[in-house]
Amino acid sequence: MATRFSDEDIQSMLEEGIDPLLAESLRKLQSRVSDMLENTTEFPSLAALDWADGVETSTVRAAQSISEDAEDYRDGAAMVAGRPGEEGRAVAATLRDHAAWAFARLAEAQEVLASTRRLRDRQMREVVATENQMVHHAANEFLQFAAKEADGGGVPSGLEAGDAARPKRFVALAGKIRRAAASPAYAGEEALVEALRRQAAAVEALCADPDALVPKMLAMGPWMLFRAMNGIPFPLEDETQC
Numbered sequence: 001m002a003t004r005f006s007d008e009d010i011q012s013m014l015e016e017g018i019d020p021l022l023a024e025s026l027r028k029l030q031s032r033v034s035d036m037l038e039n040t041t042e043f044p045s046l047a048a049l050d051w052a053d054g055v056e057t058s059t060v061r062a063a064q065s066i067s068e069d070a071e072d073y074r075d076g077a078a079m080v081a082g083r084p085g086e087e088g089r090a091v092a093a094t095l096r097d098h099a100a101w102a103f104a105r106l107a108e109a110q111e112v113l114a115s116t117r118r119l120r121d122r123q124m125r126e127v128v129a130t131e132n133q134m135v136h137h138a139a140n141e142f143l144q145f146a147a148k149e150a151d152g153g154g155v156p157s158g159l160e161a162g163d164a165a166r167p168k169r170f171v172a173l174a175g176k177i178r179r180a181a182a183s184p185a186y187a188g189e190e191a192l193v194e195a196l197r198r199q200a201a202a203v204e205a206l207c208a209d210p211d212a213l214v215p216k217m218l219a220m221g222p223w224m225l226f227r228a229m230n231g232i233p234f235p236l237e238d239e240t241q242c
Contacts, residue, residue: 005076013076014094018101022066026108029055033115037122043130044123049176052123055116063109070102117185124180128195174203 005013033055036048077095080088180186181196 005072005079010076010080010091010095013073013098014091016069016098018098022105023108026105026112029059030108030112030115033112033119037115037119043126046173049123049173052116052120053176056113056120059109059113059116063106063113066102066106066109070099070106073099073102120180121185124177124196125192127177127199128192174200177203 036052073095077092077099080095081092082088083091177196177200181193181200186193186196
């Protein structure tokens with residue numbers, strides 16, 4: 001085998017060792033994704049979609065880094081295994097242990113990635129299953145915004161409701177749905193792809209006329225209940241200005 005690593009490289013591999021926090025992080029992430037898979041039964045929130053995107057991106061990067069480390073450990077072990085003496089054999093054994101550990105973590109990262117992609121599929125199928133419920137979805141999204149404001153001591157006004165419904169809150173959602181529709185994962189599922197495109201178009205329609213969305217959203221049950229529980233007058237004086 002051609003020499004790939006210097007003695008300094010080998011020493012660095014030995015000093016790096018293994019990272020128990022990585023294994024724990026992967027286990028916790030797999031548990032979280034599995035829990036979301038079991039409990040995703042309604043239109044996903046923007047936060048849930050963003051979370052799945054973030055997990056997929058970070059896990060792809062982590063898997064690539066782990067794979068490179070595992071291969072380096074394996075190749076380093078093979079390189080030093082032929083050296084004479086007990087020290088060479090001991091170094092090779094340690095690097096083989098590191099490689100086995102890293103390949104095990106790689107398998108776990110790949111499982112997290114597979115589970116996350118199953119979660120994304122579940123989310124997109126819920127998007128299709130709740131077609132024609134975009135106003136209700138918008139109201140729920142605003143309810144989360146309102147609850148955070150109330151926790152901070154403020155009560156959102158109708159004007160703030162209007163701002164929450166502005167296109168910036170839904171453009172990202174439309175993009176996510178369209179990207180899913182174009183994904184190779186749905187090749188051959190024409191009905192699903194067409195439904196996703198219709199839903200993306202529905203989101204874009206909300207973006208095109210947010211002023212028309214606001215009064216509909218404020219009349220939805222979640223927002224009405226929130227106002228009642230927080231003593232917000234009916235109607236709000238500034239709702240007519242949204």
